[in-house]
């Protein structure tokens with residue numbers, strides 16, 4: 006079974022883009038995932054093929070029309086009824102590694118890429134669309150966000166990553182940032198690799214890595230640390 010990605014966009018030439026290279030590109034060539042783009046403009050009906058109009062209530066920019074988008078969305082929902090449909094928008098629910106993992110375990114994903122100042126809200130009321138954001142900053146459109154989401158999914162599709170621990174030892178899988186990594190040369194500009202990592206003592210190495218994952222998460226991502234459980238009761242705070 007392969008992971009079927011369908012992207013609804015005004016800019017199909019942006020795909021596969023970077024996903025045609027490296028790990029994802031190799032997997033695409035091997036048929037481990039597939040990519041279809043749908044040109045939203047093909048569902049416009051007027052002679053100028055318009056897909057957007059001025060915002061109700063006034064304001065800057067243009068809003069994507071529900072009537073045009075619904076025809077594109079209905080076409081994809083009819084052809085891929087078992088595949089979840091997402092819309093990339095800064096108004097969406099933040100993407101998580103847990104959601105990525107659940108998508109990668111399924112039959113694929115369909116993704117609507119918004120442009121301009123947004124999408125007519127009535128589309129989201131009338132169709133089963135999950136609105137997703139990739140972070141608290143604004144992109145000029147959903148295409149780069151869709152590429153990001155697809156990259157995160159594809160590397161977890163069975164067969165894509167090979168033996169590389171299938172990604173379960175990484176940042177966010179444990180609810181913590183990953184521990185730092187080092188490689189040779191041992192001495193670089195007078196800085197040496199922590200002795201414990203060269204000791205061959207896997208119990209000590211495991212304990213050191215867990216400790217660094219916790220310290221780094223607490224200092225860099227207090228939000229994650231709090232969700233992970235934060236400072237444990239009964240543990241002396243001096244140990245951290």
Ligand code: 6GU
Pocket residue numbers: 092093094095097119137138139140141142143144145146147150151
């Ligand atoms: Cl999913 N789309 C856009 N346009 N901007 C974003 C985003 C998505 N996530 C964060 N910023």
